[in-house]
Amino acid sequence: MEHKDDELTTENENVETYAAEIAAEEQLGLSDDFIRDVALLLEDDLTADIREKCAGLTPPDAAELLTKVGPLRHRLVDILEDDLAPESFSYLSYEILNDLLGNMSGPHIAAIVNELESDDAIHMIDELDETRRSEIMRHLSRRVRAVVEEGLNFPEESAGRLMQREFVAIPQFWTVGKTADYLRAASESLPDKFYDIFIVDPMHKYIGSVTLSDVLCTQRSVKMESIVDENRAKVPITMDQEQVAQIFRRKDLLSAPVVDDDGRLVGVITVDDIVDVIDAEAEEDLLSMGGVSDSDIYSSTLTTVRSRSTWLLVNLFTAFIAACVISLFEGSIEKIVALAVLMPIVASMGGNAGTQTLTVAVRALATKELSSANAWRVIGKESLVGMLNGVFFALLLGTAVWWWFQDLKLGLVIASALVINLLVAGFFGAFVPVTLTRMNIDPAPAAGIFLTMMTDVIGFMAFLGLATIFLL
Numbered sequence: 001m002e003h004k005d006d007e008l009t010t011e012n013e014n015v016e017t018y019a020a021e022i023a024a025e026e027q028l029g030l031s032d033d034f035i036r037d038v039a040l041l042l043e044d045d046l047t048a049d050i051r052e053k054c055a056g057l058t059p060p061d062a063a064e065l066l067t068k069v070g071p072l073r074h075r076l077v078d079i080l081e082d083d084l085a086p087e088s089f090s091y092l093s094y095e096i097l098n099d100l101l102g103n104m105s106g107p108h109i110a111a112i113v114n115e116l117e118s119d120d121a122i123h124m125i126d127e128l129d130e131t132r133r134s135e136i137m138r139h140l141s142r143r144v145r146a147v148v149e150e151g152l153n154f155p156e157e158s159a160g161r162l163m164q165r166e167f168v169a170i171p172q173f174w175t176v177g178k179t180a181d182y183l184r185a186a187s188e189s190l191p192d193k194f195y196d197i198f199i200v201d202p203m204h205k206y207i208g209s210v211t212l213s214d215v216l217c218t219q220r221s222v223k224m225e226s227i228v229d230e231n232r233a234k235v236p237i238t239m240d241q242e243q244v245a246q247i248f249r250r251k252d253l254l255s256a257p258v259v260d261d262d263g264r265l266v267g268v269i270t271v272d273d274i275v276d277v278i279d280a281e282a283e284e285d286l287l288s289m290g291g292v293s294d295s296d297i298y299s300s301t302l303t304t305v306r307s308r309s310t311w312l313l314v315n316l317f318t319a320f321i322a323a324c325v326i327s328l329f330e331g332s333i334e335k336i337v338a339l340a341v342l343m344p345i346v347a348s349m350g351g352n353a354g355t356q357t358l359t360v361a362v363r364a365l366a367t368k369e370l371s372s373a374n375a376w377r378v379i380g381k382e383s384l385v386g387m388l389n390g391v392f393f394a395l396l397l398g399t400a401v402w403w404w405f406q407d408l409k410l411g412l413v414i415a416s417a418l419v420i421n422l423l424v425a426g427f428f429g430a431f432v433p434v435t436l437t438r439m440n441i442d443p444a445p446a447a448g449i450f451l452t453m454m455t456d457v458i459g460f461m462a463f464l465g466l467a468t469i470f471l472l
Contacts, residue, residue: 035068038054038065039069042072042079045075050080051079051080054076055083058085059085059088059091062085063088066092066096067096077104086112086115089116106136106138107139110136113136113140117166117191118144118165118166119163119273121147122151125137155238158240158241159235159239159244160238160258160267162244163237163266164267164270165267166190167198168183169197169199170199171199172228173224174223175220176218176221176224176227179224194268194270195254195270196211196212196257197212200264200265204265205259205262208229209228210227214227232257233251234258235256236258237259237266244269245274248271253271255270255271281366315452318456321456321457322456322457326343326460329460332464332467336467339464342401343464345397346421346459346460347455350422350456351455353386353389353422353455354425354428354455355429361378361429361430361433361447362444364378365437365443370434375430379431382427382430383427384426386422386427386429387426390418390419390423391419395415397415398415399411401414409471412470413466420459420462421458429451432447
């Protein structure tokens, strides 16, 4: 009986775990079955069923649905026009957003933009071409139009583009009680979410910040200036968004004030926007390393072909250089066929070792962990790692080649070439991205091509050169 109770308990635990896993998946987005069901309803033009099925979708889920139903998204927007939250459009990629906005009237788009927070409104307008942008600006409310025009004057990917104009600022002489009363009375005009209250002087210059938790835990009679944090990091309006993300990461901020050149408070950046920045920067670096763009999956075939062909052309040129090196040793390859069999091993090992180092270096550059202050120390360490790995794998490969071809000299030649190439891979895997960064060239898309050229050329040169010297 006790054994059966244990089995029942285990079964219940398994059911609860499975249910928890399903609930977690549902929180991460829409299920494939849900998206397929909506697509079928769209194809059958069952409007009422679609509205019922999509009732209560959150903005991120609505954006996911619009993205994954393909060309049917236009019909879906028409059906859900009254139920689709304006924020849904702020989660769409550039390609999908422009596809949808291309079929919408100017007043319809303006109505959506008028309901968005200032930073999302600027982002959405910025995605449009100049002609379309001018048309929609005429239909915006006066307040939103002024905010958008101001925001578009700031450099792309700057704090001015990223910040919200909705924030809570109060005079320094207010008490905690007066501040709390103000927050309750003005609740409808305050931002939907805020974490800090900013203290300003009569000229609206930023003095410091007070967290909401400090307000709640302090007596009403205490003045706000006595609990203000004057050391809170503030962000210049022209600062690059990647630098802003670094400030948030280093100081564990939930929000940060944005100030103009005169120190006046003009906006706030919140952590949800920084998460998007970090995600976008990481995605950009990852895609750049492959020589592709974030819109490749939604772009037309010809557009994708054009965008990818540039770096493939550069790669073709560097491959020709490696081929020229091989051609210098045609005679050696003709006399010792084993060289042709073993050449790819040396190049492949060097390429993979270099890619490992390159990935670490590019990430470290992006997160500011690698700079001119420690560049040579990192390059030296990666070179040593490459050499030690080269020695280890040279012993394995040299022994295998000796046993395979019954030729000790051939085993020693390929072992030596492998040590040289892995040392080169470690050195250039760190040196190339650092050098490109100093030249103000993005290392993500360019470094891989130059690294492959170096490991191929030096790998082939070392292996075939040593073979020519010691085997012929």
